[in-house]
Amino acid sequence: MAITGIEYNLFRNLREQNSLPQGGDVLELGEANWYGDVDIKQLAQDIYRFAPEDRREALFRTLDEVTQAKRPGMLWEIARVFWQIFLQPRSMTAIDFDGTDKALKLDLNNPVDLQRQFHLVTNLGTVEHVFNVAQAFKTIHDHTLPGGLMMHGLPFTGWLDHGFYNFNPTFYWDLAAANGYVMLLAVYAEVTPLKLVQLRDREHVFEMAKSGQIGANSLIYIVLQRPLEPLPFRIPMQGYYAKAISRKASEAWKNFR
Template identity: 35%
Template sequence: MGINAELVNMAASLRQSGKLTGASIIELGAQDVCVVDEVIGRILSRFALPRVTTPISGAADLYKLLGFSTYRAIDASGQQGSLLFDLNEDLQRRYNYSETFDLVTNLGTAEHCFDQRTVFSNIHNLCKVGGLMIHALPAQGNVNHAFYNYHPRFFADLATANGYEVIDLSFTVDYKPALTGYTRGDFQKWDSHDILFYACFKKVDDKEFRVPFDGMFAANNQLEGYMASSADPLKTEFSPYLKGGNWENTKGRSIDEPEHKNTLGGILKRLLGGQK
């Protein structure tokens, strides 16, 4: 996806607040810097961070201004000096790679990886205890962009399963550089647009990565190995909703409506029932 203005603003804000500490960062994907130097300079100035005095030629230059002296990236292309690792593989087992970082960014990369369990486990393992993980991933729209879009509850259940402290949940609309704090109502208002969802988590312990269980069914889960939960997402900001219909439609009664007369189901019903 690339590094955009809202990511720079989020990182600068976290650095100024003291929530983002340390000097090492690793990115999933060798990210291009999309935002122009002038805007970066204004953002950094607003948060009393170093000024832009020379052109920013790449991600490492930008992150240095944000206080990171150690920069790594993982990318299947090997571009920009990135580590040539397959994120569908466990990095520790496949490559014997166990370095950890104060910040791990996943800026539009995980959706291009088929093995979601492994990629999110890799992110967990790359992050130091006390470090942050920032995800910026497509949630709505972006048709044919990649394999996956991510619902807000995906992030809520991911954090619950792994005991992450939730620092921020927000989203942008149509790639405009304005973050809106997540509520179900605000998300629903914009969900016909291209939405990028931002989630910032703090890793608070050194436990192994745990696969989330869908919170809607967690209370009734009898399988071993998943975190037990009595929380009911149906009573939270992460409850589901339908855009254009309702569950009554699954009963099939609408097949007699005029717009369904010439569908295969409508034709068969008329033939079998002797209707014209």
């Protein structure tokens, strides 16, 4: 997982809206590293805007030292500063075969039980590489505290042979409906050039497709909140076949074949 301009803008905007848990426990599916398409000066400026006053100078010194030292793990070190700025987490846990030594080397195709739950679970460019998608999303559900947040960012169009899967909008909306998740944010995104479009609803994507606004390589980002009632994970039925989508969405299902 990389912190690109997309992730940077999403987390920054959510922080401005006070929509991110502060001082909580965070689980990353895919240990984040800094991508490099955001100027490091922007990160430094945001230390003084978002970090607690008593930690700003220490964070600035850490960022300066990391970028000057240029150690092999520099991109992961910068990512840790990013998390401190926008989340101030009490703890960070990552599952990643290709991350740093701190990451847990666990196979997300199989059931995972960390014996705890988290205020935020991120899946930003990871689950498309996991064959057993249903198990991976159950793992995310099971490790999110009731009322906690799940953030997904996965390929939508293009990304040829990047992973096993691309994910259509119906996946997220049907997942949310089956499990009682509140959809706090849905965003259509492209990395280069940077493009972010907040989606009003699932029908918004059809409007974009009809008007030629869907790019060759795009992603969808979703922020979901788990309900306070600790219900078990439910595998969704596709909304079209469950007759749970709007007439407009049903027509689009037929017209875009």
